[in-house]
Amino acid sequence: QKEVEQNSGPLSVPEGAIASLNCTYSDRGSQSFFWYRQYSGKSPELIMFIYSNGDKEDGRFTAQLNKASQYVSLLIRDSQPSDSATYLCAVRAGTASKLTFGTGTRLQVTL
């Protein structure tokens, strides 16, 4: 079992819709959770960070964390074609510890 699992997609949503991206992790000691966006041929860039159970909102993005279910998700409201990218979930066990990535979910926002 991989430490961080994501559906590889592609997830296709129409412009203006809500995109829902999901991630599960195996280490119950994980403390912080990140969502990175990666455009083709580019380096990953941070979208959201969360470490407390519940929701965290930043503009059109909402990260949701459920530690009991070992589940973290990213919602993108009012999806735009520019949101088309691969979204990587990453998990850290504690301070100074390594960051483990999932395989990523490719999102396609269609016109």
Added chain:
Amino acid sequence: NAGVTQTPKFQVLKTGQSMTLQCAQDMNHNSMYWYRQDPGMGLRLIYYSASEGTTDKGEVPNGYNVSRLNKREFSLRLESAAPSQTSVYFCASSGQTLDEKLFFGSGTQLSVL
């Protein structure tokens, strides 16, 4: 304001050749990382360094060596390149609080023929 500088951007090797990927950061970060990215595999950790003088194996360390020369620099060496090491390599750095994000270099496209 360079951030993480990674060289070279592209490299072609023949099987059995050796090379070193260089990485330097100017953000005074303690932690540095080397990842490889293959299609459909996400980012897989090769080695990381939590501080100057320390290195630890990640998920896929075989065939690689690293050196944390000082706080700024973290190099990745392929002693005898194999076609299976054809990949995109990313260096990254971060601080050490829970919310510290990774800053990535621009990546190295390596092809081993």
